[in-house]
Amino acid sequence: MSEIKSYKITTKDGTGEIVEKKSRFIAHVFGVKSVSEAEEKIAEISKKYWDARHNCYAYVIGKNSENTRCSDNGEPSGTAGKPILEVITGAGLTDTLIIVTRYFGGVLLGTGGLVRAYTQAAQAGIAASEVGEMIYSQLLTLEVDYNMINNVQYYLTQNDIKINEPRYAENVQYDICVKEEDADRIKDGLTQKCEGRIKITEGDKGYYIF
Numbered sequence: 001m002s003e004i005k006s007y008k009i010t011t012k013d014g015t016g017e018i019v020e021k022k023s024r025f026i027a028h029v030f031g032v033k034s035v036s037e038a039e040e041k042i043a044e045i046s047k048k049y050w051d052a053r054h055n056c057y058a059y060v061i062g063k064n065s066e067n068t069r070c071s072d073n074g075e076p077s078g079t080a081g082k083p084i085l086e087v088i089t090g091a092g093l094t095d096t097l098i099i100v101t102r103y104f105g106g107v108l109l110g111t112g113g114l115v116r117a118y119t120q121a122a123q124a125g126i127a128a129s130e131v132g133e134m135i136y137s138q139l140l141t142l143e144v145d146y147n148m149i150n151n152v153q154y155y156l157t158q159n160d161i162k163i164n165e166p167r168y169a170e171n172v173q174y175d176i177c178v179k180e181e182d183a184d185r186i187k188d189g190l191t192q193k194c195e196g197r198i199k200i201t202e203g204d205k206g207y208y209i210f
Contacts, residue, residue, distance in 0.1 A: 004136070007063045009095040011132040011209065016124025020117040022105025027125030030097045032059060035067050038097045045099045053104040056118065058085035059097040063134070063207065065089070075102075079114035087122035093131065098122050132209045138183040139203030142174040148194045155193045159186065177208045 010031035017026045028045055032038045038059045046055045058070035058081050070081030084098050100121045109117060144152055149172055156163050156176065167173040178186045187200050 004063060006133050006135040007094050007207075008092045008131055008133050009209075010093060010126075010129050012130035014125055014127075014129030016121065016126070016128040018117065018121050018124055019105075020113065020120075021107040021109060023107065023109065023117070024101075024103040024105070025117050025121035026101040026103075027121040028099045028101070029122075029125040029129040030099075031095055032061060032097045033095055035059075035061060035069075038069075041097055042099060045101065049101045051103075052101045054080065054102040055099055056080035056084060056102070057097065057099040058082070058088060058122075060085070060088050060094045061096075062094060065094050075114060075118075076111060079111055080118045083115045083119040084122045087119055087126065091126055091131070093126075098125055100125075134207040135210050136180050136205065137177050137208045137210075138180050138205050139208075140176050140178060140183070140187070141201040141203060142176065142190065143171050143199040143201070144194055145171055145197060148172075148197055151193045152190065152198070155190055159189070161186070175203075180205060 010029060013031060014029045015027065017024065030041050032041060038061065042057055049055060054073045054075055056071060056073045056075055059068065061067040068085065070085040072080040080100065084100055088096050088098060100118055142152060152174065153163060161176055161178060164175050190198055190200065
């Protein structure tokens with residue numbers, strides 16, 4: 001099975017809120033790495049907002065979205081958990097949990113109104129969060145003479161490659177991360193830019209955030 005090229009995750013948690021006919025819908029968005037972590041967050045929010053009418057949620061976990069679950073938590077079937085889940089999948093996110101807490105305002109919203117409210121609340125939560133892309137990449141370690149530092153830094157900047165803190169010893173070393181499909185081009189380009197006076201060591205391949 002070939003590796004997927006990339007997937008999106010929540011990198012910074014956020015909270016969004018809407019009010020619909022006096023009902024408050026508070027969306028809590030979390031980045032989570034496992035089902036157990038998601039369940040802990042659900043328990044935590046349920047305890048914190050124990051006086052709310054409902055704490056509905058959905059999560060998607062795994063780079064291939066292997067684990068998904070949603071709960072209406074007492075709302076009519078299909079009016080809360082599923083709309084929240086559809087917001088997550090519609091945004092192309094995984095490793096993400098959204099819990100929407102509802103404080104009932106005394107006015108019934110009906111099935112369609114509930115679906116819209118939970119959808120809008122979840123969207124507000126995502127808008128208040130931060131998202132990053134995990135891309136299947138190759139780690140490279142570069143080693144050059146001191147007089148090639150400017151050449152390396154110029155090439156990396158021109159190719160929009162993040163430059164981590166260099167290590168200074170007998171020579172200068174840089175660790176960089178490049179998309180797998182760009183690795184050969186980057187290695188050739190650096191070799192040419194440094195007139196062959198560069199050592200490039202291949203590191204691990206895996207998913208790194210861009």
